[in-house]
Amino acid sequence: MADTEANRGPATWRIVLAALLDFTTAFTVLGFIVATIFGGRTEGGFNLQGWPALLFFILIVAYFVVFNRFFGGTIWKHILGARR
Numbered sequence: 001m002a003d004t005e006a007n008r009g010p011a012t013w014r015i016v017l018a019a020l021l022d023f024t025t026a027f028t029v030l031g032f033i034v035a036t037i038f039g040g041r042t043e044g045g046f047n048l049q050g051w052p053a054l055l056f057f058i059l060i061v062a063y064f065v066v067f068n069r070f071f072g073g074t075i076w077k078h079i080l081g082a083r084r
Contacts, residue, residue, distance in 0.1 A: 014082040021076040026063045031056060 034056045035046030048056050067074040073083040 009084050010080075010082045014080045015077075015084075018074065018076040018080045018082040021080075022064070022074045023060075025075065026060050030059045030063065034059065 031046050031048065032041070034052050035041045035048060038048070038052040038055075040046050040048045040052055064074060068077075072078075077083050
């Protein structure tokens with residue numbers, strides 16, 4: 001029996017692109033949220049140090065864990081159809 005595209009899953013480029021877009025989106029959105037709350041906003045974006053930076057890192061990891069575990073994939077995985 002020949003493998004069809006449905007049996008093989010999504011193309012590798014979709015998975016890689018979804019991961020890059022998810023990281024970029026999470027980095028930007030969560031970075032600005034944490035920076036706004038803790039006063040790390042700058043003219044060119046945000047600058048986080050110490051506890052706010054650690055919180056930011058934890059939130060990025062949580063984004064991937066929560067979305068993949070409880071929602072069947074991250075936002076960009078859903079958009080690009082890159083779920084396995």
